[in-house]
Amino acid sequence: MLEKEVIQYRGFHNIYEDGECIGFQVCIRSTYYRGVWLSQIRPGRVVVDGEIFPWNTIIWVINGKEYTTDELAVSGKDFWRVTEPATLKVKKPGGLAQGYHDVSVRFGLSASYMPPSIDQFNDEMEQAVFNGGTYTREKMIIV
């Protein structure tokens, strides 16, 4: 089962490679009522304690497979289900410090059945968009 919030506590931890901490990951679920094809994802920025990680530096992991944002845009046959969180991998040498972090993730999901005038996403804008927006969860804990 999922946590109600978009940003999940579960799955939030630093990532180690060959004993070295190279960054962290955070899991999100979609609160749009239907699953989407990956090319319908409009990836945005991740912000942790004010530090901005640009949208095109994030690796999305869906169904166990890693995608750059360029790869998401052309993956029209792979699917993100509503019941499965996506993992966002963020590069940050040394990772996040033990303790509390305020995390926000911005993304949108395109829907062909909505008017094109509404079906827009902009990483720079802070307001909500149809099927998307900026989601924040405060005091996330790195152990």
Next chain:
Amino acid sequence: MNNSIGAKRGVSIYSYSGLFGVTMQLEDCFKDIYDMGATGVEILANSHIDSYPELSDEFLEKWHYLCDKYKVEPAEYGHWLDTRLYKDRGLTLDESLEMLERDFRIANKLGFHVLRTKLGVIDDYLNPVENWREIIEAALPLAEKYDVIMCPEIHLPTILSDKMVSDYVEFIIKHNTRNFGLNIDMSVFQNRFDLQTEVPYPNQRHSNPDELIPLLPYVKCIHAKFNAMDDDFNEMTIPYPPVLEILKQNHWNGYLISEYEGANKDVPGYVSHELRKHHVMMKRILGY
């Protein structure tokens, strides 16, 4: 299926979307539907099939188990033709047919005949993609093969007198097809706009119930949209009694599928309670 009885009651799992996967699973929804004595279910393929876009043996088995156990039949299968699948180009005809056929095949295996086929739109009035005739015409033989009826949904801000609706009817008549029909969403009759609903409709245009009569031969399913029930079992934004009376008088025997689109969808138990009110209302008006 007893076709003599008239309109039948069903529930769309969409109603539970604020809780699905969080505090409710598919079987919880079926239990609720059974409580209400409803006999049909609508699923959204892209939301409720846990192996989508594949149909796993496990899901197929679970589906048959649930339908048998809770005495519910597959009433409508919601799927999408995502014409704006890619940001930089529209879908080709071949890609569109591939997308449609995948859903036809799954729907057929799950026992659905009526499909809510959501087409991509091109403007604020929800007009479908310009080449919808070409796409649907090419899909008709496939729909026949899999024994399914594609039904675009007529939903506010579209109303029944809009050209889109007569275009669809013209298409059905011209092709003399049994594989294309209409899904009417009861939002088209909404005549009160001051209560909180999921989607606001600022221009307040809507259809009169009588406008449904000439369309009924083409209507394969009705989305019994509801936004707000009062405690005396009345829907406060949509005139249910005259619409359901029309269905009775015209011996329409398809499914009325409850689709909740009001407040508090993410409050555990809230939607289950509203659905029960909605079904008390429908039972009282239908008289069975």
